[in-house]
Amino acid sequence: MKKIIRNGTLVSDSAVYSADILIDGEKIVSIGKNLPVEDAQVIDAEGKYVIPGAVDVHTHMDLDVGIARAVDDFYDGTVAAACGGTTSIVDHMAFGPAGVPLHYQFDVYKNLAGDKAVIDYGFHGVAQHVDSSVLEELESMSAEGVPSVKAYMTYGFKLNDADILQILIKMKEINGITAFHCENHDVVEFLKKKYVSEGKTAPIYHAKSRPNLAEAEAVERVLKLAHMAGDAPVYIVHLSCKESLEAVRDARRRGQKNILVETCPQYLILTEECYTREDGLKYIMSPPLRTREDCEALWEGLSDGTIQVVATDHCPFNFGLEKQRGKDDFTACPNGAPGVEERLMLMYSEGVVKGRISLSQLVRTCCTNPARIYGLSPEKGVILPGADGDIVLLDPLASSELTHSAMHGAGDYTAYEGMKLQGDISLVMQRGNVIVKNHEFLGKKGDGRFIHRKPYREKVI
Numbered sequence: 001m002k003k004i005i006r007n008g009t010l011v012s013d014s015a016v017y018s019a020d021i022l023i024d025g026e027k028i029v030s031i032g033k034n035l036p037v038e039d040a041q042v043i044d045a046e047g048k049y050v051i052p053g054a055v056d057v058h059t060h061m062d063l064d065v066g067i068a069r070a071v072d073d074f075y076d077g078t079v080a081a082a083c084g085g086t087t088s089i090v091d092h093m094a095f096g097p098a099g100v101p102l103h104y105q106f107d108v109y110k111n112l113a114g115d116k117a118v119i120d121y122g123f124h125g126v127a128q129h130v131d132s133s134v135l136e137e138l139e140s141m142s143a144e145g146v147p148s149v150k151a152y153m154t155y156g157f158k159l160n161d162a163d164i165l166q167i168l169i170k171m172k173e174i175n176g177i178t179a180f181h182c183e184n185h186d187v188v189e190f191l192k193k194k195y196v197s198e199g200k201t202a203p204i205y206h207a208k209s210r211p212n213l214a215e216a217e218a219v220e221r222v223l224k225l226a227h228m229a230g231d232a233p234v235y236i237v238h239l240s241c242k243e244s245l246e247a248v249r250d251a252r253r254r255g256q257k258n259i260l261v262e263t264c265p266q267y268l269i270l271t272e273e274c275y276t277r278e279d280g281l282k283y284i285m286s287p288p289l290r291t292r293e294d295c296e297a298l299w300e301g302l303s304d305g306t307i308q309v310v311a312t313d314h315c316p317f318n319f320g321l322e323k324q325r326g327k328d329d330f331t332a333c334p335n336g337a338p339g340v341e342e343r344l345m346l347m348y349s350e351g352v353v354k355g356r357i358s359l360s361q362l363v364r365t366c367c368t369n370p371a372r373i374y375g376l377s378p379e380k381g382v383i384l385p386g387a388d389g390d391i392v393l394l395d396p397l398a399s400s401e402l403t404h405s406a407m408h409g410a411g412d413y414t415a416y417e418g419m420k421l422q423g424d425i426s427l428v429m430q431r432g433n434v435i436v437k438n439h440e441f442l443g444k445k446g447d448g449r450f451i452h453r454k455p456y457r458e459k460v461i
């Protein structure tokens with residue numbers, strides 16, 4: 001059935017303008033003024049911003065971390081995403097058993113998502129070790145729609161510098177992109193043991209054991225390794241502090257190309273003071289929350305283009321159960337927090353309304369850039385003829401409040417409880433179908449489709 005969205009204000013990554021949108025079936029077919037409405041269902045967007053469905057390229061649905069499992073599976077988590085205006089995700093797969101090939105977790109995750117996801121989804125590969133077979137497998141994974149892989153510089157399956165360099169060389173060869181969790185493992189492990197031995201086990205010591213420079217050193221190191229690999233594409237996930245931001249700026253000033261950077265709302269809005277609260281365990285995530293000075297530096301980095309993407313690192317564990325593992329020792333608490341439903345409205349209210357970023361920058365960092373970087377374009381992240389009919393109507397005059405009772409995921413808290421927001425999402429469409437209206441989910445379990453993503457292209461943003 002044809003649908004026409006009329007009277008709205010369209011927002012792209014570069015412009016804000018008045019126009020109508022004609023959707024035929026799943027695709028946008030025309031954009032313009034006074035489009036014919038014959039045989040079309042009319043959706044009135046008077047007074048609303050019309051933006052592309054948001055794209056979250058950093059989620060952890062159904063993540064098994066050994067000591068706990070994320071409480072959002074691919075149904076609960078994608079319903080929450082949809083209700084927050086996100087119509088596509090690219091999920092970071094969990095580690096599998098030691099020594100498994102890359103396809104092992106790919107097969108696991110296809111089964112986890114296939115009959116549950118309500119929005120379209122893709123996956124990032126995860127590198128647990130490096131040998132000749134893994135390097136060859138990177139190419140076959142890309143051919144199967146997974147042209148990205150994540151490497152961890154900490155945790156149990158951390159990669160050393162030689163492993164990282166080999167992956168970067170191979171990924172550049174096949175036009176792939178490598179995402180990095182950047183923290184200096186040895187420094188973090190030393191500080192964790194030190195604080196625990198001193199009886200300093202409260203949540204605040206989670207932050208103190210992972211200082212800014214432990215992240216910044218790893219960011220600087222991986223950028224140099226990428227440069228050694230011929231400026232191989234490198235994507236820094238959840239960058240959280242001003243020193244890391246400066247490391248990125250320094251590398252770009254030296255002329256290094258293909259550096260892509262992501263941050264998350266929690267690092268823009270929340271601070272390490274949350275760890276001193278009675279419910280401080282809710283905020284144990286890695287990297288940890290930082291200072292207000294770091295928050296402001298990251299907003300500046302978004303505004304000036306140093307940071308290209310805002311994702312979530314959505315990874316919820318219940319405060320009343322899984323998080324309580326850390327009540328006597330922060331090192332026993334599973335790392336992660338929810339955020340996939342809150343992202344878009346947080347960025348509008350805290351970013352656009354407060355003058356930190358523009359409307360087009362909101363679309364650029366939450367929709368268009370993540371789609372272009374990770375090969376979801378031109379179907380996702382834009383409102384253009386030929387793109388999927390993924391649309392969000394945002395009412396700038398409405399107000400809302402973030403409360404757990406209003407959330408749609410399986411977790412038992414939101415990290416932003418009680419925060420007042422300007423603006424609200426009134427309607428969400430995926431591939432031409434209305435899946436959310438006035439906060440009510442109207443979609444169907446299993447309607448999400450696997451996104452066969454395309455290889456990375458230089459100068460995509």
